[in-house]
Amino acid sequence: MTSSRAPRAAWETAACDINVLDFRARVIAPPALLRELRASFPEPPAWSTPAAPLATTTFQLQIDTPHPGWYELAREGLPLWASGQRDEVLPYLDWAINTAAVERLGQRYLLLHAGAVARGGQGLVLPAASGSGKTTLTAALLKVGFRYLSDEVAAVEPASRRLVPFAKSLRVKQGGRRVLTPRYPDLTSSVPRRRLNGESVWYLLPPANAWPSEPMPVRYVVLPEYMPRARTTLVPLSRSAALARLLPQSFSVCTLGAGGSDALVEMLRTADCYALAAGDLDQALDLLLQLTAT
Amino acid sequence: MVVQDEGSHRIGGGAGDEVPPPRVPASWKPLHSPSVSAFPLDDELVLHDSRSGEVYVLNRTGARIWTLCDGSSTAASVAQAMSATFGLSYEEALADVRELVDDLRHAGLLRND
Numbered sequence: 100m101t102s103s104r105a106p107r108a109a110w111e112t113a114a115c116d117i118n119v120l121d122f123r124a125r126v127i128a129p130p131a132l133l134r135e136l137r138a139s140f141p142e143p144p145a146w147s148t149p150a151a152p153l154a155t156t157t158f159q160l161q162i163d164t165p166h167p168g169w170y171e172l173a174r175e176g177l178p179l180w181a182s183g184q185r186d187e188v189l190p191y192l193d194w195a196i197n198t199a200a201v202e203r204l205g206q207r208y209l210l211l212h213a214g215a216v217a218r219g220g221q222g223l224v225l226p227a228a229s230g231s232g233k234t235t236l237t238a239a240l241l242k243v244g245f246r247y248l249s250d251e252v253a254a255v256e257p258a259s260r261r262l263v264p265f266a267k268s269l270r271v272k273q274g275g276r277r278v279l280t281p282r283y284p285d286l287t288s289s290v291p292r293r294r295l296n297g298e299s300v301w302y303l304l305p306p307a308n309a310w311p312s313e314p315m316p317v318r319y320v321v322l323p324e325y326m327p328r329a330r331t332t333l334v335p336l337s338r339s340a341a342l343a344r345l346l347p348q349s350f351s352v353c354t355l356g357a358g359g360s361d362a363l364v365e366m367l368r369t370a371d372c373y374a375l376a377a378g379d380l381d382q383a384l385d386l387l388l389q390l391t392a393t
Numbered sequence: 394m395v396v397q398d399e400g401s402h403r404i405g406g407g408a409g410d411e412v413p414p415p416r417v418p419a420s421w422k423p424l425h426s427p428s429v430s431a432f433p434l435d436d437e438l439v440l441h442d443s444r445s446g447e448v449y450v451l452n453r454t455g456a457r458i459w460t461l462c463d464g465s466s467t468a469a470s471v472a473q474a475m476s477a478t479f480g481l482s483y484e485e486a487l488a489d490v491r492e493l494v495d496d497l498r499h500a501g502l503l504r505n506d
Contacts, residue, residue, distance in 0.1 A: 342448075346448050
């Protein structure tokens with residue numbers, strides 16, 4: 100700070116920790132930004148986050164760097180990204196934290212690009228590519244009593260093959276917001292965040308009591324696909340077909356080596372697999388409620 | 394015959410498939426490519442090529458042929474083993490082996506030792 104400028108409250112910095120399983124992101128940033136960041140990450144259940152994390156990654160956000168009015172984010176002291184747009188800062192920081200969490204946790208957990216919920220002590224994994232309706236389905240399932248583990252990254256302990264929470268808020272896109280608004284009226288008034296690709300997303304914090312009380316065994320693998328106006332069906336799928344579709348949705352099978360692929364195969368051996376063609380959200384929920392009622 | 398199957402490839406069709414002319418010599422000694430991992434599940438075998446990211450599913454017969462392709466057996470000896478196991482004539486078995494090995498070779502999953 101040069102002596103010719105008046106001190107600005109925005110230049111003050113503070114730090115907060117975001118914990119996801121054994122990963123900790125230490126974020127140093129102006130307090131106002133930290134408050135917004137803190138509000139966009141749910142507090143994970145205490146049993147899922149050890150006191151001493153496996154890995155800590157430090158992010159620092161500086162204002163007026165590299166130009167006046169700009170924001171610069173550094174990871175472990177190395178500049179990562181800069182922008183003159185205030186509304187891009189939180190989505191990018193949020194993305195950077197989740198990316199670092201996936202990188203670090205992928206060395207320890209089997210991480211799948213999937214929603215993950217549980218009911219009656221049985222885990223249900225919803226693996227799918229982006230745009231398949233994972234978040235919409237996950238958010239709707241929470242409203243009918245399912246427990247929450249993640250809307251996008253299913254984390255599985257390789258040894259026990261049980262699901263643990265990858266604590267993040269649900270990111271609802273425009274299409275999902277339309278059908279979720281009756282279930283989450285706050286989505287009507289909440290302000291969207293703008294991703295770098297220009298897409299608007301609404302952050303939805305899971306209720307504090309939505310977490311399961313312990314790791315959940317994977318009982319069901321359901322591959323969802325949003326199919327507008329199609330008849331909603333839930334069809335059994337062979338485990339090999341499920342594996343063929345799960346492998347491309349894995350963040351860490353290669354990172355974990357043989358242990359990762361073995362864990363994935365073993366996880367499927369004890370799971371029932373289905374393909375869900377979701378043309379109607381209510382019908383999809385009914386089918387999943389019937390499935391998990393047994 | 395290789396068939397696209399919702400994001401993966403299904404290899405090993407049943408009777409009635411159009412059989413292309415065999416291009417793999419009977420003396421060929423097929424060997425798994427090092428970038429391929431195989432996962433047996435139920436009666437099928439899932440192959441994942443880490444180099445291309447492609448995933449393939451072999452049926453029970455295809456899985457048996459894959460297992461026999463160890464770099465020391467010729468396509469002819471694989472066909473003899475298949476003939477004995479599944480009660481096929483040697484000619485039928487050799488045609489099946491050649492077709493599948495050809496598909497797998499083109500997919501980059503097998504190479505000649």
